Amino acid sequence: MYNLKQFLRLFVYSILFWTLAFFLFIFIRFVAYGEEQEAIHSVSDNTSDIFSWLHFGVILGVLIGTVYALVEFLFEKLITKNIYLGLAILLKTIIYLVLLVFSFLFIINLAEIEMDIDLVNDISWWLNNGIFWVVISYFFIASLVFQFVKLANEKFGRGVLFNMISGKYRKPIEEERLFMxxxxxxxxxxxxxxxxxxxxxxxxxxxxxxxxxxGRYNAEVYQYVGDEAVLSWDYKKGIKNRRCIDLYFDFQKLLVKRSNYYLKNYEIEPFFKAGIHGGKLIVTEVGTLKKELAYHGDVINTTSRIQEACNKYNQSLLISENILKDLNLKSKYKSEKIGDLLLKGKKDKLKIYGIHEI
Structure with missing residues (x-):
């Protein structure tokens, strides 16, 4: 079910992106100066106005967007893990080029019928067609933009790139976050x-x-530190529907499901322990050569200490008392009071609880 949602999200974004990209291309072509503008206007005289071309922009955007979504999704699920990024981009570019030729051939045939004009559409029309190679160049640049945004979202989390570009975190901002x-x-x-x-x-x-x-639980990867991963949510999103708890246990189930793979390759069954805590802290940009978002505050240190306590109390998942109060565990999980955690530099102890599936 999650894979379907993931694909549908990529599908919608891809179609919107490529439709807008081709709208922009058509607009640029119609307001350009020179011979090509005259060539286009000679055709537009037969079609009355620019809206006919925008209609084809929508068709082309849907075609390319659909292909793009399918290729990106299949590569991500089946291929990308086994090859390096450069080869993946090269293979996808070849696929896109081939499919773009066929898409244009379809559009040209459709244009001839609807616009009642005669266009060059023999099988090798694209080899010496200047307009086609202009479109290819534009498509290549647009693809780089799409890939850049996609990689940035994977690196920073969805929406973070836009916030950094807009300067939202240029100055420190207080936010309420949940960490695992x-x-x-x-x-x-x-x-x-x-x-x-x-x-x-x-x-x-x-x-x-x-x-x-x-992604199924709207989590963001803050950082990897050795054998440890630090996940983060907007506080309300992480608490909603027990996402932070469900993620942990679903991850353990996935590791169990793939236990044969791990036993075959490493002769072990990996098991992860985790600590969850949240609250208000400061978010800001740091660095110039390797700029990234940083979280500053007791929440980070406290979550780390809670996770470290898993070994002491022989627990797989520990959470703080304030998180337990905000969660609605219902009948799927049960909580067990473990003890009080004395934090460095603090007088008050923090109550921690173990979470178990029923």
């Missing part, structure tokens, strides 16, 4: 057993599996 620190259990022992190369591959596979489900 999730860490591989017995990591030191596993590293000694597997060796650093095999151990690194294990972490790659585990975090790849984690990335397969985090």
């Amino acid at each position: 620190f999730i860490d591989l259990k017995s990591s030191t022992t596993l590293a000694e057993k597997l060796g650093h190369y095999k151990y690194s591959q294990l972490l790659q596979d585990c975090f790849f599996d984690l990335n397969r489900i985090i």
Whole structure:
């Protein structure tokens, strides 16, 4: 179900992007000066106005957008993990080029019928057609923009790129966030057993599996630190429908489901422990050479300490009392009071609870 939602989201974004991209191209062509403007206007005289061309822009946007969504989705799910980024981009570019030729051939045939004009449409028409190569160049640039936005969203989280461009976090801003620190259990022992190369591959596979489900729960990856991943939510989004809790247990179920793979390749079944806490903290941009968003405040340190307490109390998932109060666990989970956590530099102790599936 999640894969379908993920595809539909990509499908809608892709069609909107490419339709707007071709609208912009048509607009530029109609307001341009020179020979090509005269050529286009000679055709537009037969069609009355620009709206006929915009109609084809919609058709082309839907065609290219659909193809783009399908290729991106299939590559992400089946291919990207096994090849490097440069090769993936090259293969996708070749696929797009071939499909673009056929799309244009379809559009030209449609234009001849609806506009009652004679256009060049033999099988090799595109090889020496200047307008086609202009469109290809424009398509290539638009593709780079699309890929850049997609990669930026994967790097920073959805919407963060726009916030950084708009300067939202140029000055420190207070926000309420929810964090999960999730860490591989017995990591030191596993590293000694597997060796650093095999151990690194294990972490790659585990975090790849984690990335397969985090979008399902609207989580963002704040950072990876060694064998630990730090996930983040807007506070209300993370609490809603117990997303933060569901994510953890679904990740464990996915690891169990793939246990044969891990046993075959690493002779172990990986298990992760986690700590969850949230509250108000400061968000701001840091750095100039490697600019990124940083979170400053006790929430980060407290969440880390809660996760570290998992070993002490032999628990897989610990949360703070204030998170438990805001969650509606219902009958799916049960909570167990574990103890009080004394934080460094603090006088008051923090009550922590273990969460278990029923």
